[in-house]
Amino acid sequence: MTRIHIARFNIGQVVRHRDDAFRGVIMDVDAGYDGPASDTGDLSADQPFYRVYAMGEDGGFVAYAAEGVLEHDDSRLTRADEKRWFTVDADGHHAPLDMRLH
Numbered sequence: 001m002t003r004i005h006i007a008r009f010n011i012g013q014v015v016r017h018r019d020d021a022f023r024g025v026i027m028d029v030d031a032g033y034d035g036p037a038s039d040t041g042d043l044s045a046d047q048p049f050y051r052v053y054a055m056g057e058d059g060g061f062v063a064y065a066a067e068g069v070l071e072h073d074d075s076r077l078t079r080a081d082e083k084r085w086f087t088v089d090a091d092g093h094h095a096p097l098d099m100r101l102h
Contacts, residue, residue, distance in 0.1 A: 005031055007048045008067055012093025015052060016073040022063055023073055024054035025086065025094040033066070043068055053085070053096045060085055060096065 007029045009015055016023040033045035048067040053060055077086070077094065086094040 005046075005048050007050075009048075009050060009070060009072070010093070012089070012091075012095060014073045014075075014077060014094065015050075015070045017063075017065065018069050018071050022052070022054035022056065024052040024060075024063065025096075027051045027053050027062070027096070040066065055081060055085055
C-alpha cells in the first residue's frame, strides 16, 4: 500500500533545525528521500525532505533536511536579513534573491 505524506512546511516558510544547526527558508520539498539509505543515518527516508536556504554567519548555503529535524520558526527575519538574502511576496514568503518564488 502506498503511503501519502502531507508536507508540514510550505515553500517560502521560515524554519529552523531542531538542533539549531541552521535557520532558513524552505525552497523545495520532496515526498521522501530517494538516495542511498545509508545517507539518512537514523532518519527515516519515508518522510518529506526539504531543500532549505540556510543563513549562516559567513553566507547562505543550501541544506537538504528531513521533516523530522525541522521546526517552524515563528520569529521574523530581520529587515537586514530580508534585504540581504531574499525577495518577499505579499504573503510573507521568502525566496533567495537569485530564485523566483514558486
